[in-house]
């Protein structure tokens with residue numbers, strides 16, 4: 001069955017006045033004009049209207065969605081200021097959003113920072129259809145949607161080590177997302193992972209994977225915004241060496257068996273054998 005999409009770009013009547021989001025972003029030194037705020041809300045409207053049909057987000061309340069989806073996506077700039085840096089020369093900064101679902105954080109970032117060239121990567125066809133509808137309905141000229149898995153696309157030369165920023169939210173543990181995302185980062189490119197605190201054990205478990213995949217030491221930046229719940233944070237990892245060709249491993253493996261140090265892999269194999 002094909003999904004029918006509404007013809008109007010603003011299907012949800014937002015209780016919050018438009019200037020709210022604008023003021024919140026202005027406080028972060030991110031100036032949004034009215035057209036950008038309208039686009040962000042139009043996107044949220046489409047997302048919330050379709051959320052039940054294709055599992056795009058668990059959030060129902062528009063005001064909460066504005067904070068947790070729009071503001072949080074855009075606020076990643078606190079941890080990754082390069083997102084709002086003007087490009088030098090004519091080349092746009094390339095951003096890949098791995099496991100974008102309904103377009104979070106890729107679409108809010110593309111609207112807030114129009115100089116970004118954003119590619120949305122999503123494994124579920126229905127979600128990609130929705131993303132394509134959003135791109136057309138809102139005429140987002142700097143966004144393309146790609147149907148596929150990170151494990152496959154990362155081995156395609158046009159995408160491998162080609163991106164300045166790779167974002168990922170809600171896709172898995174840090175070790176898993178490192179394997180899915182770091183192969184797409186160019187040298188000095190950056191992985192931007194949205195996570196929740198505490199992260200101590202996840203960071204420890206991921207440190208071997210990050211190292212192996214060419215990432216530099218991860219940095220954790222809590223949002224510390226009154227509008228966002230305290231445990232939310234962004235983990236950034238800068239790529240300092242090329243990713244060995246064998247990574248990512250085949251589809252499903254990074255999530256099922258995250259990369260772990262040889263000693264602990266040996267230990268868990270021994271445990272399975274006993």
Ligand code: SAH
Nearest residue numbers: 099100101104122123124148149150169170
């Ligand atoms: N980033 C979105 C969606 C999170 S849900 C948000 O924060 O709202 C995770 C999404 O990642 C799902 O839509 C799933 O289909 C997609 N996904 C999971 N593994 C993937 C992979 N290996 N390659 C591409 N997409 C993947």
